[in-house]
Amino acid sequence: MENKEYSKIYRIIHWAIAVSFLLLLATIFLRSTWLNKNNVADIIQNYLMSIDLSLSYDQLIRLAKQIRQPMWNWHLYIGYVLVGLFAVRFTIPFFGQMKIQNPLDKNLSVKEKIQKWTYIIFYVCVIISLVTGILIEWGPKSLKKSMEGIHVLSNYYLIPFIVIHLAGVLIEEVTSKKGTVSRIIGGLKG
Template sequence: MATIEPVRQDVGYQGHIKKYSASLRIWHWANTIVISGSLLTVLINSTIINERPVSALVKTELKNAGATVSDEQAGSVAHALGDSVWKIHIYFGYVLVGLLLFRLALEFFQLADQKFIRKMKSAYRQFQTMKKNREVAKHEFTVKAIYAVFYILLMVMAVTGLFLAFEDLLAPFKSIRHSVKYVHGFCMYLILAFIVVHLAGVFLAERKDSQGIVSDMINGGSDHE
């Protein structure tokens, strides 16, 4: 069993598989869409609407059409295009912050056996006290620890993103803007790494002992294996 594979079996209840509430499933898929959209805007701005080639393209096309523009004017057009995409990125960010707050609130209102922290503690306790299925419990705890890191990254992304979105209101902290932007960008790469690892883990799990794990995140899971 690879470390990155999520486990379908409920470690705390042998013979049962994990249950996912409707709220958690909605959060999971909404989060998937929003993060994908946010990353897509970054990809578009760094490739298709990269300011330098777009500026050159604008200048060339207008020249072919009989108009003459300066490098500065062409650059302004390219910059405006980039800004329009960044606005969409910011909107995705606002939704992501809302989803993060929803997930934190959900931790208080979820059924006890579906709370993330409780599950993580349970896996650790099972690993410490039980000899039987100890490896499964260890694996479950490791996977939960990876998810915990992901949640922390989301929090850092949310805080740094809000700082950048409202930097005009946070003028006294302008000196740390570059550092905040660097942390925001670095966390993006870490989240990308998590996504790759998560998808690989789910793929491996579906091919091995946890077939149906994707279906469980859609329909909530059944009571027994």
């Protein structure tokens, strides 16, 4: 199989999506660990107790949520950026760029078919994440809770995909497709 040359638009979209996903992961990680509303409420409560003040637990949780709100806003903004990036990603194949190839093509090797299916599964999960995120923010309130559940579940694909993607790139870099990293960073022919 020949080495692929990546156009400038391909590289820009690829890296913008990659950075956006890493930033989203950072907000998810912080929200579920150090900046978990219960942890923040406990920190506030411990401080208030040290100066002989107190708030109810409900007040502490509301205050913790207000402290975390800017981080949540970043999660939303990055989500909107991803909606735009994926809209571009799925539109530009009509202009001859970043074609989405058919994994059912009989000319593909088993390895190539697996790669193509992995990307299709990834794209389906991304679409689910983006649509449920939009519905959480803009959809009917009656759907919010069920969309939140689906949104959280749909995000479990991201870390395994990143690991598989990086492992695949590294394997190709040291075996059959030397120069893959150089081409996706700088567009240089390998």
